[in-house]
Amino acid sequence: MTQTTRDQLLEAAAALFAERGFYGVSIANIADEVGLTKQALLHHFTTKEKLYGEVLQSISRDFERVRNEVMAASSDPADQLLQFLMAKVSKTEHDAIRSRLLMRELLDNKRRADTASVWYLKAFLDDLVAMVRALPVWRDTVDAEVLAAIYQALGAINYYAVSEPTLRGIFGDARYKALDKVYDERLEWLIQRVLIDPSG
Amino acid sequence: MTQTTRDQLLEAAAALFAERGFYGVSIANIADEVGLTKQALLHHFTTKEKLYGEVLQSISRDFERVRNEVMAASSDPADQLLQFLMAKVSKTEHDAIRSRLLMRELLDNKRRADTASVWYLKAFLDDLVAMVRALPVWRDTVDAEVLAAIYQALGAINYYAVSEPTLRGIFGDARYKALDKVYDERLEWLIQRVLIDPSG
DNA sequence: CGGGCCACTTACCGGTCGGTAAGTGTCAAG
DNA sequence: CTTGACACTTACCGACCGGTAAGTGGCCCG
Numbered sequence: 001m002t003q004t005t006r007d008q009l010l011e012a013a014a015a016l017f018a019e020r021g022f023y024g025v026s027i028a029n030i031a032d033e034v035g036l037t038k039q040a041l042l043h044h045f046t047t048k049e050k051l052y053g054e055v056l057q058s059i060s061r062d063f064e065r066v067r068n069e070v071m072a073a074s075s076d077p078a079d080q081l082l083q084f085l086m087a088k089v090s091k092t093e094h095d096a097i098r099s100r101l102l103m104r105e106l107l108d109n110k111r112r113a114d115t116a117s118v119w120y121l122k123a124f125l126d127d128l129v130a131m132v133r134a135l136p137v138w139r140d141t142v143d144a145e146v147l148a149a150i151y152q153a154l155g156a157i158n159y160y161a162v163s164e165p166t167l168r169g170i171f172g173d174a175r176y177k178a179l180d181k182v183y184d185e186r187l188e189w190l191i192q193r194v195l196i197d198p199s200g
Numbered sequence: 201m202t203q204t205t206r207d208q209l210l211e212a213a214a215a216l217f218a219e220r221g222f223y224g225v226s227i228a229n230i231a232d233e234v235g236l237t238k239q240a241l242l243h244h245f246t247t248k249e250k251l252y253g254e255v256l257q258s259i260s261r262d263f264e265r266v267r268n269e270v271m272a273a274s275s276d277p278a279d280q281l282l283q284f285l286m287a288k289v290s291k292t293e294h295d296a297i298r299s300r301l302l303m304r305e306l307l308d309n310k311r312r313a314d315t316a317s318v319w320y321l322k323a324f325l326d327d328l329v330a331m332v333r334a335l336p337v338w339r340d341t342v343d344a345e346v347l348a349a350i351y352q353a354l355g356a357i358n359y360y361a362v363s364e365p366t367l368r369g370i371f372g373d374a375r376y377k378a379l380d381k382v383y384d385e386r387l388e389w390l391i392q393r394v395l396i397d398p399s400g
Numbered sequence: 401c402g403g404g405c406c407a408c409t410t411a412c413c414g415g416t417c418g419g420t421a422a423g424t425g426t427c428a429a430g
Numbered sequence: 431c432t433t434g435a436c437a438c439t440t441a442c443c444g445a446c447c448g449g450t451a452a453g454t455g456g457c458c459c460g
């Protein structure tokens with residue numbers, strides 16, 4: 001199946017918004033990427049804000065899909081949690097774009113009146129809290145403790161994901177590759193220690 | 201001592217760049233904040249890029265100052281490391297601005313030809329690696345492992361710092377405050393587990 | 401008193417921004 | 431053969447962008 005013009009625009013928008021941020025990209029830039037004029041883009045998504053909103057929405061659908069896959073693949077809550085979190089690690093360019101975009105959203109939604117994205121984030125966090133609460137160790141802990149632990153894992157994942165170009169710039173390809181190799185293992189260890197078996 | 205106009209501009213610039221990013225702020229916005237025209241700003245910092253560079257530089261000086269304070273306050277490497285990392289946690293508005301600004305820089309310096317800021321970051325990471333290497337546990341580990349562990353702690357710190365407005369938006373002031381209270385303890389525990397006493 | 405530096409102003413430049421208006425060509429339904 | 435929806439175009443708009451040019455007023459130094 002060939003991509004529709006609309007989907008091509010969405011994909012180009014995601015990549016550019018991730019790389020330069022909402023204000024760093026013009027709708028003409030995005031349209032150019034697909035070989036169209038900005039008015040063609042506005043034909044599909046009446047305003048820049050609406051286009052951005054649809055990009056966020058497509059990401060949130062992605063996460064829900066991954067969550068369902070993980071839940072179906074195993075019935076062990078610890079396994080589900082680990083797989084869901086590790087799936088957030090950037091393996092492909094598409095993953096990296098998603099991480100960067102959400103980090104920017106985290107930084108920007110203070111000033112944007114973007115309640116929509118706040119609610120999507122809430123749903124995502126609620127899902128994670130539920131997954132953690134399925135583990136016996138966490139059953140009798142207050143919400144704040146669960147959230148704090150989750151957030152530390154998310155921080156370790158996403159901060160690193162977003163740093164990839166910078167780290168590559170500092171250390172060069174070879175040493176970055178070496179770092180990347182150990183990061184995965186260490187992350188699994190961290191999730192294990194912080195979330196799955198905190199007492200051990 | 202009253203602040204010079206130049207310092208006022210630097211402070212206003214830091215706050216606005218942190219909140220909206222480089223492209224989201226005009227030099228006129230920054231000048232307005234201090235009650236001047238943009239040409240007055242250009243009088244002090246010839247270009248927008250140079251102003252931004254000076255903001256980054258002042259942050260890097262801040263870090264060096266904190267590092268020296270921490271090194272002077274204790275001779276125990278484990279203590280120094282813990283204090284240095286915990287000092288990065290946002291306590292004041294100024295700390296939060298710094299975290300946000302650096303996170304944006306991490307996201308943007310792929311596209312900006314901002315080698316300068318890459319070198320600040322390298323120096324900062326080098327300092328941290330040296331502090332960790334001062335601990336006997338890490339003496340015989342490869343660089344990549346040390347860096348990975350450091351990065352996980354930095355991620356847990358900075359991702360959370362940057363999320364403050366979003367989390368407050370999702371959970372409200374009361375529940376955010378509860379989260380904030382437990383986050384500090386949990387962070388200290390994490391640094392202890394990941395960096396200072398990984399075997400324990 | 402005179403001259404030059406400093407901090408700052410108004411006026412203006414070419415260019416880009418998001419968005420509107422008014423088409424143009426294609427193609428399927430009636 | 432016409433009609434109209436659809437996907438797209440060119441031609442604009444006012445607002446704002448970063449930056450330049452050319453002052454203006456105050457203050458220190460001789």
